[in-house]
Amino acid sequence: AQTVTQSQPEMSVQEAETVTLSCTYDTSESDYYLFWYKQPPSRQMILVIRQEAYKQQNATENRFSVNFQKAAKSFSLKISDSQLGDAAMYFCAYPLMNRDDKIIFGKGTRLHILP
Amino acid sequence: DGGITQSPKYLFRKEGQNVTLSCEQNLNHDAMYWYRQDPGQGLRLIYYSQIVNDFQKGDIAEGYSVSREKKESFPLTVTSAQKNPTAFYLCASSRQGGDSAAFFGQGTRLTVV
Numbered sequence: 283a284q285t286v287t288q289s290q291p292e293m294s295v296q297e298a299e300t301v302t303l304s305c306t307y308d309t310s311e312s313d314y315y316l317f318w319y320k321q322p323p324s325r326q327m328i329l330v331i332r333q334e335a336y337k338q339q340n341a342t343e344n345r346f347s348v349n350f351q352k353a354a355k356s357f358s359l360k361i362s363d364s365q366l367g368d369a370a371m372y373f374c375a376y377p378l379m380n381r382d383d384k385i386i387f388g389k390g391t392r393l394h395i396l397p
Numbered sequence: 398d399g400g401i402t403q404s405p406k407y408l409f410r411k412e413g414q415n416v417t418l419s420c421e422q423n424l425n426h427d428a429m430y431w432y433r434q435d436p437g438q439g440l441r442l443i444y445y446s447q448i449v450n451d452f453q454k455g456d457i458a459e460g461y462s463v464s465r466e467k468k469e470s471f472p473l474t475v476t477s478a479q480k481n482p483t484a485f486y487l488c489a490s491s492r493q494g495g496d497s498a499a500f501f502g503q504g505t506r507l508t509v510v
Contacts, residue, residue, distance in 0.1 A: 315496050325485060327501035334496070373439065375499075377491070384455065385430065385491070385499055389439035 286376050288388035295364045296396050302349070303359045303391045305374030312336075314376065316350070316357045321371040321390070330372070333357060361393075369395045399424045403488050403502030409510050410475070410482065418473045418505045420488035426500070427493045429471035433457060434485040434504075443486075446471055447493060475507065483509050 285308045295301035307316070318330040333341045333350045340348050345365075349358045361368055374388040401422040410416045420429065428447050432440040442455030446465040460479025465471055471490075475482045485506050489499040
């Protein structure tokens with residue numbers, strides 16, 4: 283069964299420092315996509331970054347980047363120069379590209395930014 | 398502007414009553430989803446639909462029903478059979494195919510009183 287696991291329920295980082303959130307997944311597919319979503323206190327889900335599995339290069343969006351290791355089925359999110367506005371729940375997600383065509387989410391990591 | 402709209406933002410229901418949560422999108426997306434979010438549980442899939450007049454049960458469909466009569470709309474009914482309906486409900490839509498990110502509504506907070 284396809285699963286997404288986020289092993290860190292909560293993390294804290296000092297403002298301006300770098301933090302890495304972990305995500306592992308299980309799939310038998312060879313081509314797929316992975317996503318990180320942010321849910322701030324407003325509870326609006328916001329897409330942070332996405333990675334295409336067939337691309338070797340790790341995706342980057344400003345201060346957000348991923349460390350994608352396909353063989354290890356690992357998809358971690360690195361936030362550089364952490365800001366107070368980065369405080370949120372972060373969800374790793376994996377859409378199934380088969381007849382089910384549904385999106386599976388991890389349980390989330392709550393990130394605290396310490397001033 | 399294109400987007401996905403959920404209404405209402407807050408909803409109160411008496412025990413034993415059915416209640417319907419609205420979800421409308423103008424993104425021309427084929428797929429739509431309903432998720433339930435409880436503290437510490439992440440997002441759990443209730444129902445999803447890939448095309449008009451067709452939908453599938455997710456992981457926690459018991460006590461819920463949906464319809465997909467129009468591409469733009471995917472309302473969720475929380476029935477009296479749902480024993481613990483107090484939660485935050487999120488609707489999402491996406492293009493078909495796993496390369497498309499999901500876009501989310503603002504959510505509806507349902508409270509049983």
